[in-house]
Amino acid sequence: MITKKKVMKKFVKAIWVFNWFNSCGFSELIPVVGSRWDMERFGLVAVNSPRKADALFIAGYQTPKSMKRAQQIYEQMPSPKFVFAMGSCTMTGGMYWDSYNTVKRIEDYVPVFMYIPGCPPRPEAIFDAVHKVVVHVDELPDE
Amino acid sequence: MSEKSKHDKNQTIEEKLIEDLKSKLGTTVNYQKERRLWMTIDPDLIVETCTKAYELGFEHLSTISVTDWLKEGKHEVTYHLWSYTHNHLLTIKTKIDRKSPKISSINSIWGGNAETCERECHELFGVKFEGNPNLTPLFLEDWDGPPPFLKDFNWREFVKKEMYDQNNPREKVYFEVKK
Numbered sequence: 001m002i003t004k005k006k007v008m009k010k011f012v013k014a015i016w017v018f019n020w021f022n023s024c025g026f027s028e029l030i031p032v033v034g035s036r037w038d039m040e041r042f043g044l045v046a047v048n049s050p051r052k053a054d055a056l057f058i059a060g061y062q063t064p065k066s067m068k069r070a071q072q073i074y075e076q077m078p079s080p081k082f083v084f085a086m087g088s089c090t091m092t093g094g095m096y097w098d099s100y101n102t103v104k105r106i107e108d109y110v111p112v113f114m115y116i117p118g119c120p121p122r123p124e125a126i127f128d129a130v131h132k133v134v135v136h137v138d139e140l141p142d143e
Numbered sequence: 144m145s146e147k148s149k150h151d152k153n154q155t156i157e158e159k160l161i162e163d164l165k166s167k168l169g170t171t172v173n174y175q176k177e178r179r180l181w182m183t184i185d186p187d188l189i190v191e192t193c194t195k196a197y198e199l200g201f202e203h204l205s206t207i208s209v210t211d212w213l214k215e216g217k218h219e220v221t222y223h224l225w226s227y228t229h230n231h232l233l234t235i236k237t238k239i240d241r242k243s244p245k246i247s248s249i250n251s252i253w254g255g256n257a258e259t260c261e262r263e264c265h266e267l268f269g270v271k272f273e274g275n276p277n278l279t280p281l282f283l284e285d286w287d288g289p290p291p292f293l294k295d296f297n298w299r300e301f302v303k304k305e306m307y308d309q310n311n312p313r314e315k316v317y318f319e320v321k322k
Binding site for chain 2: 063068
């Protein structure tokens, strides 16, 4: 029987990530890929196509125009798929809360699996979020 | 060649260029600072002046910008032209009415380059460029408010009214921000 746990187990084995980074979200999260924090040791790989991805990382402030593209990417990803919203700008508009062209509630556009606060979030925070997913799957009942 | 004589030579070239522009364009060209020339023209003459400037070697359109003069009731449209032959920047300024902002498009000279600049000015200031076939929004897709860069557009109030809900506990804090 295909249970939620079995599906999720496949997801947490190696999380392949497609990045949708705007503005400083991109430059601030580069160290996660670099050798110092090295996300590949946890099985996190940045892939070049949404069709290979399990997770969508969204960072930086989002505009209605960029969210349309993010929705297209989300729809192209195979299930199970998960969205991680990183940084305060992505979640609430952050310091651009009073701008006329930023997204204020990201959950109106894509279903968000986990919010990672911070400006920007530390690499450790991202690994902690991924670890929480692993723990969560281990605790799921297999039924 | 010494520094001084080199400077003098540059100055004479500059004076010559200004004289040349004055006689061909038929308006005064002001020397703003080194290699920067300004001129103010009537909005009806924009296509004519730009064509002449193009023929004189100002073949690169750097950008088009708009300034909103609220008290005056005018929009100032500014065209920045660069010349690779003279190494000079020519700034053409023209003022149009703020209530019905209309000006002829210069995409007959610079094509797609001018078209994109004009699209931006159209979406941010509402200036209508007559003759531009594509004035669709560049950044503000699905935008139905007023042009956001206008001085009399209170964007903070607009955002609070349109995008936030005072009864939402997460968003209540935005309404408590002091001005």
